[in-house]
Amino acid sequence: MIRTGFQVAARLGHRRALPGGPRVLPGLSPTSAFGSSVDSLVSIFCPKKTDLKDYALPNPSWCPDMLSLYQEFLEKTKTNGWVKIPSFKSNKDHLQGFKLPSTLAVTSDKDDSRLFTRCIQVEGQGYEYVIFFQPSQKKSVCLFQPGPYLEGIPGFAHGGSLIALVDEAFAKTAYLAGEGLITISLSIRFQNSIPLGSLAVMNIDVEKIEDQKIYMSCIIQSRDQQTVYAKSSGKQVLWPQFLSCHLYPQSKQKGGG
Amino acid sequence: MIRTGFQVAARLGHRRALPGGPRVLPGLSPTSAFGSSVDSLVSIFCPKKTDLKDYALPNPSWCPDMLSLYQEFLEKTKTNGWVKIPSFKSNKDHLQGFKLPSTLAVTSDKDDSRLFTRCIQVEGQGYEYVIFFQPSQKKSVCLFQPGPYLEGIPGFAHGGSLIALVDEAFAKTAYLAGEGLITISLSIRFQNSIPLGSLAVMNIDVEKIEDQKIYMSCIIQSRDQQTVYAKSSGKQVLWPQFLSCHLYPQSKQKGGG
Numbered sequence: 001m002i003r004t005g006f007q008v009a010a011r012l013g014h015r016r017a018l019p020g021g022p023r024v025l026p027g028l029s030p031t032s033a034f035g036s037s038v039d040s041l042v043s044i045f046c047p048k049k050t051d052l053k054d055y056a057l058p059n060p061s062w063c064p065d066m067l068s069l070y071q072e073f074l075e076k077t078k079t080n081g082w083v084k085i086p087s088f089k090s091n092k093d094h095l096q097g098f099k100l101p102s103t104l105a106v107t108s109d110k111d112d113s114r115l116f117t118r119c120i121q122v123e124g125q126g127y128e129y130v131i132f133f134q135p136s137q138k139k140s141v142c143l144f145q146p147g148p149y150l151e152g153i154p155g156f157a158h159g160g161s162l163i164a165l166v167d168e169a170f171a172k173t174a175y176l177a178g179e180g181l182i183t184i185s186l187s188i189r190f191q192n193s194i195p196l197g198s199l200a201v202m203n204i205d206v207e208k209i210e211d212q213k214i215y216m217s218c219i220i221q222s223r224d225q226q227t228v229y230a231k232s233s234g235k236q237v238l239w240p241q242f243l244s245c246h247l248y249p250q251s252k253q254k255g256g257g
Numbered sequence: 258m259i260r261t262g263f264q265v266a267a268r269l270g271h272r273r274a275l276p277g278g279p280r281v282l283p284g285l286s287p288t289s290a291f292g293s294s295v296d297s298l299v300s301i302f303c304p305k306k307t308d309l310k311d312y313a314l315p316n317p318s319w320c321p322d323m324l325s326l327y328q329e330f331l332e333k334t335k336t337n338g339w340v341k342i343p344s345f346k347s348n349k350d351h352l353q354g355f356k357l358p359s360t361l362a363v364t365s366d367k368d369d370s371r372l373f374t375r376c377i378q379v380e381g382q383g384y385e386y387v388i389f390f391q392p393s394q395k396k397s398v399c400l401f402q403p404g405p406y407l408e409g410i411p412g413f414a415h416g417g418s419l420i421a422l423v424d425e426a427f428a429k430t431a432y433l434a435g436e437g438l439i440t441i442s443l444s445i446r447f448q449n450s451i452p453l454g455s456l457a458v459m460n461i462d463v464e465k466i467e468d469q470k471i472y473m474s475c476i477i478q479s480r481d482q483q484t485v486y487a488k489s490s491g492k493q494v495l496w497p498q499f500l501s502c503h504l505y506p507q508s509k510q511k512g513g514g
Contacts, residue, residue: 092411113405113453116415119383120376148370152428154349158373159440160421167417171409183416187444196370 038135041176045094046083046133056087056131061124065199065223066145073132073141085131085140085172090115117168125149127161131169138177142169142202144220146194156193162200162220162230163188169204170216170234177206180214180236188232199223212238295392298433302351303340303390313344313388318381322456322480323402330389330398342388342397342429347372374425382406384418388426395434399426399459401477403451413450419457419477419487420445426461427473427491434463437471437493445489456480469495 058067076082088094090113120126128145144165152158167186174180194200200220207215214236220229315324333339345351347370377383385402401422409415424443431437451457457477464472471493477486 090408090411095411113408113411116407116409116418119406126376149376150373151347151370152373154347154352154370158421158425159443160424161373163420163424163443164415164417167420168415183447185444185446186416186420187442189442190440 042083042135045176046085052088052093054086055118059123062128063145063199066143069143070130081136083133085133089118117165120149129165131172133176138206140173140204144200144202146196148196153193156195159190166218166232169202173204174214174216174236178209178214180238182237184235184237186234188230190230191228194229200229299340299392302433303342309345309350311343312375316380319385320402320456323400326400327387338393340390342390346375374422377406386422388429390433395463397426397430397461401457401459403453405453410450413452416447423475423489426459430461431471431473431493435466435471437495439494441492441494443491445487447487448485451486457486
């Protein structure tokens with residue numbers, strides 16, 4: 001049942017792509033997300049109490065570096081305004097706090113899906129990561145420890161596993177920072193491979209919000225910043241721009257766009 | 258034991274990065290890979306008989322579109338020179354056919370790793386894909402069916418799962434086409450999301466080989482080409498260039514590089 005709404009949006013997207021061809025389909029309500037403040041988005045998106053399992057919590061597979069830096073940032077959530085973004089099994093769970101219009105209602109008749117970056121369930125085997133967000137500075141830090149199932153060249157994380165997590169971290173940060181959610185484009189430049197089981201620290205910044213788009217950058221390094229693993233940049237379309245082109249194509253036409 | 262060789266290469270890479278900062282570490286021998294023809298690379302990399310499990314074979318989860326297009330390309334392997342690239346559990350398996358120098362010897366004391374794009378073992382749940390390569394035209398076609406564990410927005414494949422597979426398809430194609438293996442950079446522009454369980458067709462082309470780099474492009478579409486999901490480009494450094502900078506830094510210095 002639930003997917004119907006998304007499929008409607010997808011079809012609209014196919015009929016009338018945004019200039020430059022953005023990706024279609026978020027699942028948030030215009031009535032709840034349109035024009036919301038960062039604080040209100042954070043309060044809905046990062047509930048302090050929930051029955052849902054949060055996968056962004058320490059487990060025995062975390063290396064000492066990952067654990068100690070996690071504790072450092074956890075302290076910052078108490079004093080410096082940082083927020084730990086919870087990580088649920090599916091984006092459907094993240095959307096539960098939002099009031100959705102009937103055409104985009106999120107109600108699945110089966111629950112066999114998982115968020116890609118949480119696809120491997122055995123602790124330490126795949127993605128171990130946690131994202132902390134700084135609302136006033138509109139930036140994030142993601143702690144990433146790739147497990148042996150993310151391998152590319154033997155002993156090292158697959159470049160694709162890193163790009164995928166950059167995309168995910170961009171999406172979560174962009175939504176909280178400016179209601180961006182749909183990745184339009186992403187570029188990455190690799191410099192060194194990340195050894196499996198070690199910690200990589202991703203610093204994500206919102207560079208600017210302009211022309212209904214949000215521009216992001218990310219540098220991925222070792223904790224001591226002596227090794228740069230990669231640098232990335234990405235662009236997301238804002239939710240209001242998506243809506244105006246995809247859900248209300250006629251009004252968009254009237255507006256001359 | 259085996260990882261020692263790769264770690265040596267990694268440290269060399271950290272000390273002396275290529276101009277522009279490429280990613281370090283392949284695991285192929287200079288004596289076997291340097292200057293090899295496409296045909297000889299294909300014959301080693303794509304063995305017709307092996308005891309290793311090939312994950313790029315049809316299974317009951319494949320949708321009819323995926324299965325029928327697979328059969329079409331399989332016919333082309335018999336008449337048109339196309340080659341089906343096998344897909345093993347790990348890149349270590351792909352390297353078995355190569356004679357490696359002792360410093361890069363691939364002999365693992367444990368076997369707990371998996372190639373990222375084969376990380377989910379239940380058929381249909383994660384990545385289902387197969388790559389066919391055309392040696393004379395230096396291009397590939399990758400058939401991709403994302404399962405429910407690759408989800409991003411509910412009902413659709415995570416953009417990161419697509420980028421990761423593009424990276425993997427670029428790497429395999431670049432190696433066979435011109436001894437490229439190490440991704441330096443990758444860009445992607447999204448246009449539409451891929452519905453979970455459906456077929457996406459990735460057409461990968463080698464655009465040029467120049468200045469010790471191999472330039473790739475990829476368009477990802479529905480089978481009928483009516484929907485473009487994304488377009489991507491990437492750049493790989495050639496194995497000889499990697500060697501000259503990372504394994505023989507002194508000779509590189511003498512050469513003025």
